[in-house]
Amino acid sequence: MNYRDIILTANGNLRKSKLRTFLTISAIFIGAFTLMMTSGVGYGLRSYVDQQVAGVGAEDALFITMARSQENPLSSDVKEYDPNKKADLSFGQLQALQPMDLNRIKETEHIKSIQPMYSVEPLYITAGQKKYVTTLSQALDGINQAMLSGRMVNEKAREYEVTLPPSYVNGLGFANEQDAVGKKVTFAFKNATGEQFAKDATVVGVQQKSLLNANAMSGNTAFVEDAFNKSTAGLPTFQKDRYLYAHAKFDTSISDVQLKDLKTKLKTMGYDAQTLDDQLGLIKNVINGITSFLTIFAGIALLAATFGIVNTLLMAVQERTREIGLMKALGMSRHKIFTLFSIEAILLGFWGSLAALIAANIIGPIANSAASKTIFKDFDGLHLLSFPAVQMIMIMLLIMAISFIAATLPARRASRLDPIEALRYE
Amino acid sequence: MSALIETNNLIKTYGKGEAAFTALKGLSLEIKEGETVAIVGKSGSGKSTLMHLLALLDTPTTGSVSIDGKNATSLKRRQVDQLRNNVFGFVFQQFFLNANDTVLNNVILPLKIAGVGVRERNKRGLEVLRAVDMEDKAKNKASDLSGGQKQRVCIARALINEPKIIFADEPTGNLDSNTGGKIEDLLFNLNREKGITIIFVTHDDELAARCQRRIYIKDGEIEKENK
Ligand SMILES: Nc1ncnc2c1ncn2[C@@H]1O[C@H](COP(=O)(O)OP(=O)(O)OP(=O)(O)O)[C@@H](O)[C@H]1O
Ligand SMILES: [Mg+2]
Numbered sequence: 001m002n003y004r005d006i007i008l009t010a011n012g013n014l015r016k017s018k019l020r021t022f023l024t025i026s027a028i029f030i031g032a033f034t035l036m037m038t039s040g041v042g043y044g045l046r047s048y049v050d051q052q053v054a055g056v057g058a059e060d061a062l063f064i065t066m067a068r069s070q071e072n073p074l075s076s077d078v079k080e081y082d083p084n085k086k087a088d089l090s091f092g093q094l095q096a097l098q099p100m101d102l103n104r105i106k107e108t109e110h111i112k113s114i115q116p117m118y119s120v121e122p123l124y125i126t127a128g129q130k131k132y133v134t135t136l137s138q139a140l141d142g143i144n145q146a147m148l149s150g151r152m153v154n155e156k157a158r159e160y161e162v163t164l165p166p167s168y169v170n171g172l173g174f175a176n177e178q179d180a181v182g183k184k185v186t187f188a189f190k191n192a193t194g195e196q197f198a199k200d201a202t203v204v205g206v207q208q209k210s211l212l213n214a215n216a217m218s219g220n221t222a223f224v225e226d227a228f229n230k231s232t233a234g235l236p237t238f239q240k241d242r243y244l245y246a247h248a249k250f251d252t253s254i255s256d257v258q259l260k261d262l263k264t265k266l267k268t269m270g271y272d273a274q275t276l277d278d279q280l281g282l283i284k285n286v287i288n289g290i291t292s293f294l295t296i297f298a299g300i301a302l303l304a305a306t307f308g309i310v311n312t313l314l315m316a317v318q319e320r321t322r323e324i325g326l327m328k329a330l331g332m333s334r335h336k337i338f339t340l341f342s343i344e345a346i347l348l349g350f351w352g353s354l355a356a357l358i359a360a361n362i363i364g365p366i367a368n369s370a371a372s373k374t375i376f377k378d379f380d381g382l383h384l385l386s387f388p389a390v391q392m393i394m395i396m397l398l399i400m401a402i403s404f405i406a407a408t409l410p411a412r413r414a415s416r417l418d419p420i421e422a423l424r425y426e
Numbered sequence: 427m428s429a430l431i432e433t434n435n436l437i438k439t440y441g442k443g444e445a446a447f448t449a450l451k452g453l454s455l456e457i458k459e460g461e462t463v464a465i466v467g468k469s470g471s472g473k474s475t476l477m478h479l480l481a482l483l484d485t486p487t488t489g490s491v492s493i494d495g496k497n498a499t500s501l502k503r504r505q506v507d508q509l510r511n512n513v514f515g516f517v518f519q520q521f522f523l524n525a526n527d528t529v530l531n532n533v534i535l536p537l538k539i540a541g542v543g544v545r546e547r548n549k550r551g552l553e554v555l556r557a558v559d560m561e562d563k564a565k566n567k568a569s570d571l572s573g574g575q576k577q578r579v580c581i582a583r584a585l586i587n588e589p590k591i592i593f594a595d596e597p598t599g600n601l602d603s604n605t606g607g608k609i610e611d612l613l614f615n616l617n618r619e620k621g622i623t624i625i626f627v628t629h630d631d632e633l634a635a636r637c638q639r640r641i642y643i644k645d646g647e648i649e650k651e652n653k
Binding site for chain 1: 503541
């Protein structure tokens with residue numbers, strides 16, 4: 001029998017017992033569909049994170065904080081005073097970086113530059129009408145940010161520049177993202193003595209919402225530094241020059257091992273240094289956790305489907321014992337009989353996973369638009385479910401391979417039937 | 427003429443222990459190329475069993491079958507498949523048609539197994555159906571046929587691969603004498619014109635009489651042979 005005839009015969013056999021075929025395909029469908037959804041979610045989330053990172057640049061950035069203290073905050077140990085220990089100026093649990101820290105870090109091998117991140121807390125932002133509470137963060141040199149309109153702030157500029165998150169555009173009285181560009185906004189701050197002061201900045205763009213800046217204004221260094229200096233004017237320097245973060249640049253020509261050494265070294269000096277990838281590592285771990293959990297479910301569903309296939313084929317072999325005997329009596333080889341039943345199983349896998357593929361591609365976009373309108377409203381560019389062709393084909397092949405394995409027992413049994421005994425079978 | 431099929435002390439025992447039953451008790455015979463042979467005997471005497479062994483559909487408990495001088499046990503499985511598919515034609519006593527398939531599909535099954543293309547095999551299928559006067563039923567389901575019609579379809583299936591040896595187990599048992607006679611004529615013509623060896627299993631003395639040789643079997647042994 002040639003392969004075309006084998007495939008046609010196998011398909012014809014499946015069609016002869018429609019209900020049984022349908023039920024088996026349904027079981028495969030459920031497994032395949034779950035697997036496709038799982039992989040779709042994993043892929044969707046991962047590529048969202050990757051896309052966020054890819055746009056960012058900043059391969060040479062290290063985000064530095066003081067190392068988290070290992071002390072148990074509930075410990076009741078009483079410590080003796082040490083005059084050489086620097087003043088414990090902290091942001092909550094985390095100690096602050098001070099100018100001497102910045103200098104030490106800067107002197108470290110492979111570090112090219114370091115810049116403190118000024119933390120300022122505006123009271124509000126306004127464009128002349130309503131006032132809104134806001135947060136202002138300092139834009140970092142070399143870190144890209146996707147824009148809906150306009151451009152990113154210029155780090156080198158002496159003029160004060162900010163970019164807005166899209167949610168502020170309407171409230172501040174701008175018609176749309178384009179309209180906001182070039183307009184003036186005013187930030188109000190409080191200084192150390194409690195007096196309010198205002199500073200103007202030019203809106204140079206509207207940023208796209210992303211993982212990295214949820215809903216904060218982004219100002220250039222000139223603006224943020226100036227606001228910081230004014231807010232802290234009058235404070236003694238030891239209270240003034242304290243920073244939660246510093247942004248260091250390292251020599252990108254160093255190897256991964258050297259980078260790791262650099263981080264370890266900083267650690268022994270008492271600092272935590274993370275690249276952007278490190279910071280996103282946590283998110284990726286969560287995504288991987290979720291997808292592996294879902295994959296287990298898909299695996300269980302597929303396992304059940306596998307038993308379904310074995311059962312279906314055993315029944316088919318039983319039912320067609322005479323037919324198999326006849327084919328053998330007429331000279332069909334064991335090998336071809338085996339192939340015939342394997343192909344039947346592979347076809348079951350094929351139709352089941354094809355149906356799953358179609359369903360996934362129908363349900364995927366619906367789920368995506370539903371998700372981006374509700375739970376993932378704030379994540380621009382996130383497609384919860386992505387079904388890249390290569391992965392889908394891999395899943396289909398995997399399921400066909402599983403079907404083939406499931407078929408080996410029944411197919412072997414069929415191929416070894418004794419023709420005369422099979423023909424006698426009632 | 428050399429022996430086409432030769433058996434040596436064939437013994438076939440079914441079952442084991444208490445239930446063991448020896449259907450053939452040491453049969454030796456020779457069939458020459460181009461012969462027509464009738465195997466005659468009472469019901470249960472072992473005729474079908476013998477035919478299945480000769481056709482390599484079953485293996486003897488002891489003893490051997492040789493085809494063209496080659497011991498069947500020395501043949502590779504692929505060679506046996508080739509013999510069944512290309513060289514032998516079978517008419518089974520119980521027909522063994524695929525009930526849900528069409529008559530044509532049943533008839534062309536040996537060609538399909540051989541890997542012959544669709545058009546060619548359908549053409550040849552219709553030809554052999556015409557030869558047994560069943561062409562008009564080609565598209566019918568096999569289960570719709572009468573016993574005699576089924577028998578003729580079986581004969582058509584046995585002829586389609588232009589075999590060198592035909593094994594026919596009661597080929598005319600279900601046919602009236604007129605139709606049966608026609609089928610016999612067809613088979614004997616093939617023997618005469620193409621030198622095809624035919625081994626009949628039959629109760630029918632008239633059919634047996636038309637054969638060159640008759641082997642009488644009783645209780646699994648050769649009772650007598652005559653020419
Ligand atoms: N698979 C089997 N298991 C046990 N006994 C069997 C088997 N096949 C055949 N027999 C026995 O072997 C004997 C010979 O059977 P066989 O079918 O060869 O008879 P036959 O001569 O063809 O009879 P009929 O003319 O009725 O077809 C019978 O007694 C039968 O019961
Ligand atoms: Mg019989």
